Amino acid sequence: MQILITHGSLARTRVLHFNRWQLAGALFGLITVLTLLSGTVYHVIFLKAAREGWPVVSQVVKLVVRDEFAQRDRFMRENLDAMATKVGEMQAKLIKLEAMGERVSGMAGVKPEEMQQIKPGAAGGKGGPFVPVARPSMDQLNGWVASLDEQADQNSDLLTMVEARLLEKKLVSLMIPNSRPVEGPIGSGFGFRADPFSGRAALHTGLDFPADSGTPIHAAAGGVVLFNEYHPQYGNVVEIDHGHGLVTRYAHSSKILVHAGDIVKRGQTIALVGTSGRSTGPHLHFEVLLDGAPQNPAKFLALADGETVPTTRKAAR
Known part of the structure; x- marks a missing residue:
């Protein structure tokens, strides 16, 4: 160029x-x-x-700045309204969750005073529709979010306690001997009967399940094997401790498959039907003892048809 x-x-x-x-x-x-x-x-x-405040230039600047501020203010208000709507939806969901938690806690057996310990600020009933203010401020939104966070933590604690109680109930039910140790009809029930050897009246402290020799014998509930040994009256016998003073006894077996100290599960095969000891034929003699006192095993087996098992001792009664 x-x-x-x-x-x-x-x-x-x-x-x-x-x-x-x-x-x-x-x-x-x-x-x-x-x-x-x-x-x-x-x-x-x-x-x-x-x-x-120059005469002409200041007016122009004010118009430009005012329009910019107006757009920014409108944008912030729209966002605040959207956030307030979301907060209202979250509050409605938490109210439903809290009501559901209270119903489930009642089913789980959580007492009202325990719920008050979780929610110390809850005094009396609360409810009603959520009606947000027309133009919420940022401070108000921050307060609502903090309140929702606190409610969420309280509901989480409540559900944790409910879960623990339900698990405790499940564990208790697993430790109650309400499963049949041998499938089949009951030959001789609990109570007084004529002794098969002497013919005199005597107390039969368990249930007899007639079965072929070698039929598997299953644990009526989970527990720990107390001992497995030969007894002159019971023959080859196994006793299982289920906690809370509950013990089950499985007698006259032909073979024992567990040892003292073993942890067994409900339904686990622990022995085989036989006719050892004081027995007239192959069968299982099944006993349930509470604090050493014989109980009617039929009452425990009947609990298998129930919905819940409150406590071990209540089941025994």
């Missing part, structure tokens, strides 16, 4: 030569100067005019 400079005072015309890089540098410098100049004009003239 060439630029010709001609003037009457010059003896001859001057010629200036520029390449593309020089032109690009000159253009970049011009843009930089204009940017700095515009920034200087804005900060020095417009801001000063707005602060000092």
Whole structure:
């Protein structure tokens, strides 16, 4: 690119030569100067005019700033309204969750005073629709969110306690001997009967399950094997401790498959039917003892048809 400079005072015309890089540098410098100049004009003239109230410039600046502030304020209000709606939906869900938690806690046996310990601030009934204010502030929203967070923690604690109680009930039910040790009819029940050897009246302290020799004998509930040994009256006998003073006894077996100290599960095969000891034929003699006192095993087996088992001693009664 060439630029010709001609003037009457010059003896001859001057010629200036520029390449593309020089032109690009000159253009970049011009843009930089204009940017700095515009920034200087804005900060020095417009801001000063707005602060000092210049007649024309201050009005223009106020209009521009007012429109910008109005757009920003409208955007923030729309967001606050959306957040308030979400908070209201969360509160409604928490109210439903709290009501459900109270129903489940009642089923799990959590007492009202225990729930009050979890929720110390809950005094009396509360409810009603959520009606947010027309224009909630940020402080109000922060307070609602903090309250929702606290309610969520309380409901979480309540559900944790309910889960623990349900698990405790399940464990208790697993430890109650209400499963049949041998499938089949009962030959001789609990109570007084004529002794099969002497013919005299005698107390039969368990249930007899007639079965073929070698039929599997299953644990009526989970527990720990107390001992497995031979007894003159019971023959090959196994006793299982289920806790809370409950013990089951399995007598007259032909073979014992567990040892003292073993942990057994409900339904686990622990022995095989036989006719060892004081027996007239192959069968299982099944006893349930509570604190060493014989109980009617039929009462425990009947609990298998019930929905819940409150406590071991209540089941025994």
